[in-house]
Amino acid sequence: MRILEARFHPRSKSTPSYVVVxxxxxxxxxxxxELETVRSHSLEPFDWEGLLKKxxxxxxxxxxxxxxxxxxxxxxxxxxxxxxA
Numbered sequence: 808m809r810i811l812e813a814r815f816h817p818r819s820k821s822t823p824s825y826v827v828v829x830x831x832x833x834x835x836x837x838x839x840x841e842l843e844t845v846r847s848h849s850l851e852p853f854d855w856e857g858l859l860k861k862x863x864x865x866x867x868x869x870x871x872x873x874x875x876x877x878x879x880x881x882x883x884x885x886x887x888x889x890x891x892a
């Protein structure tokens with residue numbers, strides 16, 4: 808099992824600030840999402856539900872190895888960091 812922290816960078820990854828959106832728990836080819844409580848103002852101008860749908864799509868697209876796929880993701884607004892096993 809690998810646990811990844813899903814980080815959203817509202818102003819792009821070129822700035823140091825990010826918002827932890829949740830944790831992705833990876834069991835081989837399966838992955839589940841555990842959401843964090845996020846203050847909406849920290850995501851402005853983005854919409855929470857839209858971000859959640861995007862995150863779910865990123866997780867699904869990382870199949871068959873979600874941990875490897877998410878850790879290697881090239882995105883201006885999303886990053887993932889391993890936080891536990």
